Amino acid sequence: MIFQPVLHPALLLVFLIPIVVLAAIGLGRSSAPSERWRWVGRIGMAVLLATILLRPGLPGGSAETLSANTDVLLVVDTTASSIAEDWGSDHQPRMDAIKKDIQAVMDRYPGARFGLISFDREAEMRVPITADTTALRSALDGLTPEVTQNSRGTSIGVAAPLLKDALDLIRNSTEARGRMVFYFGDGEQTADSTPESFADSAKLTDGGMVLGYGTKQGGKMRQTTGTVDGGAAPYIEYQGQPALSVIDQDNLRTIATELGVKYELREPGKKLALPDPPTTTTSGTASTGGHVGTAIELYPYAAGLLAALLGVEMANALAQLIRLRRGALAARKEH
Structure with a gap:
């Protein structure tokens, strides 16, 4: 249901x-x-x-639409910083903006197939590549940050190997399809190691964007327990004060350079200008009569x-x- x-x-x-x-x-x-x-x-x-x-x-429903022969992989940060409260003047969690932008991506590429990778301590393929947008929306509704007590630091590149494997799988499919990658995060490296590189995925990527969320001032993060207790959780603290998550745009620009795509800092009220689908997937290959998942x-x-x-x-x-x-x-x- x-x-x-x-x-x-x-x-x-x-x-x-x-x-x-x-x-x-x-x-x-x-x-x-x-x-x-x-x-x-x-x-x-x-x-x-x-x-x-x-x-x-x-x-299990379906709707006829345009088939764009494009596969879109969404890489989403679900660490505690994804709910840092510094989005807009009313201090909404960053994840609210991320989910809204993902919906804009889905609307921008009708008929495309989508896959969802989330990452905190580890990367996970939440939704394998599919045309069932209902499954993707359900997964997005269930996106929550890791349990605070389990947090041990996160590398912003931990999803790089999984992303490359997913892109390889798409490339090796019998049907030639364009491949786009969208990375959603704040670039904050909390693991002691050097971030893994996304460069191996560049040759497999035809387009996409890296989208950054957060502010220089930083945002407070509420604790997550993985249970519903009916009240507002306390803020995560560091040395007796609320811990702040601050965006690292240099790291995000590095990821964009490694993937060969554009970087954009997301700001409230700013319209998201998404790139056109790869020309190889819209010149003579788009067709009507495809079906995408609906409820x-x-x-x-x-x-x-x-x-x-x-x-x-x-x-x-x-x-x-x-x-x-x-x-x-x-x-x-x-x-």
Whole structure:
């Protein structure tokens, strides 16, 4: 089951709980069976409306689109610094901006296949190269930084060998496809070793970008435990003060040079100018009729049930109004 909520789930609860409580009170005070069933219907309408706003769906759908013969590999920093709170004037976590930019990349290359590599102490292939964008979105929703207690320092190049292996696999496939790499991170090297080089991937890369997140002033990072405890976690401390994560643009420029792509510092309000797909994949190879993964939307079924319950509620209200008017007319005639 996949959810793509229109509103934050917390806001949905704020909306739903009072309505259900009031309806439950009305249900408890009703004695007539018909009236009790009406309150049950009202509770059902509230639940159905909340379901619609959650936009549930099932993976496995598909949509016809342009096939660009391009494979895009996303390399994402998921260390504690990825949630450093220095994005924008309201100090949002960097990961919020990263996820938004990844969505922009997906929108920029419709029909492309995508793969997701995340890294902290180790690199992990979260999503092997696929045209199923629903799987990618689900993986992005689940991107969280490593547990603070397990953090032992991270090399910003730890994903380099895995990236090269993934690019080699794509190159050795039977179909010739363009290859793009996008690296999302802050360039902060916290391991004692020298960062691994991405140079071996340059000859396998046809385009992409290195995108940097963070500020010179740095941002505080909250602890992560891997559990849901319902409250705001305390900040990570160093020598009795909140630890700060500071962007290292020199390291990010080095990674861009090794990959042979452009580097850009991301800033709030600045539109992301993404490169064109490789010319070898758009000249005579793009075709219509391809399919990419989408969710099978379930909310229309909830909407249909809601419409039916609303129709019953309106019919009951109209019948009650007619009875009241007839009663009023009868009372006038008696006087």
